[in-house]
Amino acid sequence: MNTTVPTSVRAMANPMPAVVTAARRNVWTLGLIGILALLFVVTKIIQPTYGPRGVQGLAVSVLPLALAAVAQTCAVIARGIDLSVGSMMALTSVVAATLMKDQSEGFAVAVVIGVLLLGLVIGGINGTLVVMTRVPDIVVTLAMLFVWAGSALLVLKTPGGGSADWLSGLTRGTLIRDWVPKAAVMLILVVSVIWIPIRRSRLGLSLYAVGSDPMAAYRSGVSVGRTKILAYMLAGLFSALGGLTLTASTGIGTPVPGPYTLMSVAAVVLGGVSLAGGKGGVFGPVVAVVILSLLRTDMTFLNVNTNLATVAQGIILVGVVMVGSLIHMRREN
Amino acid sequence: MAQSSIPLRRWLSAAGLRTLLREQPIIPQLGLLAVLVVASELIRPGIVSPNWAGVMIRAAVPLAILAASQTMTMLTAGIDLSVGAVASMSGFVVATLVGGPGLGVGIIVALAAAAAVGFVNGIGAGIFRVHPLIMTLAMSLVVLGLANVWQIQMVQTGAGVPTEFRTVGASMFFDVVPVSLLVFVPLAVLIILVLNRTGYGRLLYAIGDNPTASRLSGAKSWQVLTVLYVISGILAGIAGFLFSGLTNVASVTLANSALLPSVAAAVIGGTSILGGRGAYGGTIVGALILTVISSILSSLGYPEAVRQILFGSLIVLVAAAYTRVTSPS
Numbered sequence: 001m002n003t004t005v006p007t008s009v010r011a012m013a014n015p016m017p018a019v020v021t022a023a024r025r026n027v028w029t030l031g032l033i034g035i036l037a038l039l040f041v042v043t044k045i046i047q048p049t050y051g052p053r054g055v056q057g058l059a060v061s062v063l064p065l066a067l068a069a070v071a072q073t074c075a076v077i078a079r080g081i082d083l084s085v086g087s088m089m090a091l092t093s094v095v096a097a098t099l100m101k102d103q104s105e106g107f108a109v110a111v112v113i114g115v116l117l118l119g120l121v122i123g124g125i126n127g128t129l130v131v132m133t134r135v136p137d138i139v140v141t142l143a144m145l146f147v148w149a150g151s152a153l154l155v156l157k158t159p160g161g162g163s164a165d166w167l168s169g170l171t172r173g174t175l176i177r178d179w180v181p182k183a184a185v186m187l188i189l190v191v192s193v194i195w196i197p198i199r200r201s202r203l204g205l206s207l208y209a210v211g212s213d214p215m216a217a218y219r220s221g222v223s224v225g226r227t228k229i230l231a232y233m234l235a236g237l238f239s240a241l242g243g244l245t246l247t248a249s250t251g252i253g254t255p256v257p258g259p260y261t262l263m264s265v266a267a268v269v270l271g272g273v274s275l276a277g278g279k280g281g282v283f284g285p286v287v288a289v290v291i292l293s294l295l296r297t298d299m300t301f302l303n304v305n306t307n308l309a310t311v312a313q314g315i316i317l318v319g320v321v322m323v324g325s326l327i328h329m330r331r332e333n
Numbered sequence: 334m335a336q337s338s339i340p341l342r343r344w345l346s347a348a349g350l351r352t353l354l355r356e357q358p359i360i361p362q363l364g365l366l367a368v369l370v371v372a373s374e375l376i377r378p379g380i381v382s383p384n385w386a387g388v389m390i391r392a393a394v395p396l397a398i399l400a401a402s403q404t405m406t407m408l409t410a411g412i413d414l415s416v417g418a419v420a421s422m423s424g425f426v427v428a429t430l431v432g433g434p435g436l437g438v439g440i441i442v443a444l445a446a447a448a449a450v451g452f453v454n455g456i457g458a459g460i461f462r463v464h465p466l467i468m469t470l471a472m473s474l475v476v477l478g479l480a481n482v483w484q485i486q487m488v489q490t491g492a493g494v495p496t497e498f499r500t501v502g503a504s505m506f507f508d509v510v511p512v513s514l515l516v517f518v519p520l521a522v523l524i525i526l527v528l529n530r531t532g533y534g535r536l537l538y539a540i541g542d543n544p545t546a547s548r549l550s551g552a553k554s555w556q557v558l559t560v561l562y563v564i565s566g567i568l569a570g571i572a573g574f575l576f577s578g579l580t581n582v583a584s585v586t587l588a589n590s591a592l593l594p595s596v597a598a599a600v601i602g603g604t605s606i607l608g609g610r611g612a613y614g615g616t617i618v619g620a621l622i623l624t625v626i627s628s629i630l631s632s633l634g635y636p637e638a639v640r641q642i643l644f645g646s647l648i649v650l651v652a653a654a655y656t657r658v659t660s661p662s
Contacts, residue, residue, distance in 0.1 A: 081466075129649060129653075132653075133649065133652065133653035133656060133657075134653075134656050135600075135649070135652040135653055135656050136600075136605075136606045136607060138412075138596075138606055139596075139597070139600045139606060139648075139652050140649055140652070142593055142596060142597065142648070143597070143645040143646070143648035143649045143652070144645055144649070145593065145645065146593075146641045146642070146644050146645030146648070147641070147642050147645035147646055147649075148645075149641055150637075150638045150639065150640065150641030150642035150643075150644075150645065151638070151642060152638075153636075153637060153638035153641065154636075154638040154639065154642070157638075262414075262470055265466065265467070265470065266467065266470060266471065269464065269467045275464045275466065275467070305482065305485075307477075307478040307479070307481035307482045307485070308478060308482060309478070310474050310475075310477060310478030310481070311474070311475045311478035311479055311482075312478075313474055313478075314471040314472060314473075314474030314475035314478065315471075315475060317467070317470075317471040317474070318457060318463065318467075318468060318471040318472070321463045321464075321467055321468075321471075322457065322461040322463055325461050325462050325463055326461065329462065
C-alpha cells in the first residue's frame, strides 16, 4: 500500500497496536456500549421475563428517534445544528401516509423513493438558506421548524393516511432468530449503507474538516458552503427515513412533530459528538438513544412515576455530559 | 457616544447610511415595525387604534421578558432553553398555592424555584462547561417532570390564576395602556442599565466576545455565568406570572410555545447568537415585531398551517436582511 510511510511514522510516534489505537479513538462509543450491556443485565434482573419480545418492542420504539439522532449528527459534525429535524419527520411522514393510502404495494415503492428525495430537497433548502443568508444555523433551522411543521399541517390536518403492508412489515417482527428484531437490522443496515461510504469518501472528510475548522478547510480547497449544504441534505434524508418509520410503525401520518428535535440534540451530545463540530460518528448517538429508551423501560418496570422518569432522564443527560466534560478538561490539563 | 460628534452630512451618503444602520440597528428594526403596523392597517382598515396598540403591547410584554433571558444568555454565547418550562412552572406553582398559603408565599416559592433552576444551569454551564444548549434543555426536562409531579400532588386543592395576576397581566388602563407595563418598564430599564452601565454588563459582553481574553484579564466566567442563569431563571418566572395572568390559564406547559419565539425575538432584535453583540432595546422591538406579525397572520384568516409557514419564512427573511444590513461589508 502507498500509505506505508505515514503508518510507520505513526507507529514510531505511538508504539501501540492498531486495535488499541482504534479503541482509544472510539473510547466514548465503547463506553456507551458497555453501559448498554450493563443496562440489559440490570433489565433482566429487575424483570426476569424480559426477553426477545421486550427487545423487539425496544427496537421498534427506538427507530424514529435513532434516525433523528443520526440526522442531527450529520448537521452537528459539520458545525451546524438542525432544529427542524422533528418537523421534517412530521412532513415526510404525512406525505408518505397521504400518498400511500389505498394505493397498491408497488406504488408505495415509488412513494418511499419520492419521500426520500423530498427529504434531500427540504434538507437542501435548510442548508442553502444557512449558507446564503449567513444567519446562524440555529436561527435558520428554528424558523424552518415552523415552515416544515406548517407544511405538514397543510398536507394533513388531522392524523390519517395509510401505510403499505410491506413497509410496515419491514419494522415488525424478527429475523432468523427471536432475538434479532427486524427494526434493529433495518436501522443498522440503513445507517451503514448511507453513512459508511460517505464517511470514507471525500465528502466525509470535508464534513469533518468543515466542522473542526471552516477556515482551514477553505484554505485546503474544501468548498465550505457546498459541504454544509450536503450535510443538511443528509440530515433531511435521515429525517425522511425517520418520518417513514413513523408512518410504517403507526400505519398513519401525524402532522404534529414529536419531541424528536430536542431529544436528537441530547442523543448527539450523549453519543460523543461535539456541538462545536468535527468530532464523533453516527453510531455513538444511536447507542445513546437505545440507552435512553431502555432506561425509560427499566423505570416503568420499577414502577417509577413517568414524570419522575422524565426528571431522571434530564439528570442522567446532564450527569453523563458533565462527566464527559470533566474528562475532557482533565485531558487538556 | 461617538456617533453624535460625526456631522449629519456623513449619513447622507450610501456608505454612511450603511454605517448608521450598522451602528444603530434599532433604526431598521423600528422601520420594520412601522411597515408592519402600516400593513396591518392596509389589510384591515381601521384596525390600528390606541386600543389595538395596547393589545399588541400587552401580548408582547411576557414574550419580551422571556426574550430578555435569551438576550442576556446569548451575549455570553449561551442560550436558555429552560425558560419555557420555568415560566410555565412558576405560573402554575402560584396558582396552586394561592388558595392555601397565599399569593405572597406562592410568588416567593415560584421565584425561588426558578432561581434554583437557573443556579443549576449556571453551575453546569459555568463550572462543568456543559454546552448551555444541553444544560438548559436537560433542566427543562427536569422542571417539566417535577411540575407534573407537583400537579398530581396538588390536584385535590384546586388551582386558579390569582386575580392579581389577571389584573396585572390582562387589564389595561383606559383600554389603552396595559397594566403589565408597571412591571415591564422598571424591569426593562433595569436590564438596559445593567447591560450598558455596570461592570457586570460589560463582563457579559466580554465573555461572549472573547472568552480567552476575558479570562486572561481576570474575569471569573463561572461566577458571571452562575449569576446570569439565576437572573435568567427569575426573569422566566416573572414572565410566567404574566403569561398565566394574560391567558387566565395555569398549566405546566403554558409557556412552552413561547420558547422558540423568545429566541426568535432576541435574534430579530439584533442579538448575535454567537455572543458579544446585542442590546435589550432591540429585543423589545423584536418581540413587538413577532406579536404584530402573528396578529396580521391571524387577521388574514389563513389556516394555522399557512400561518406557521409564513411566520417561519418571515423570521428567515428578517434575520437575513438584518445580517446583510449590519454585517461589515
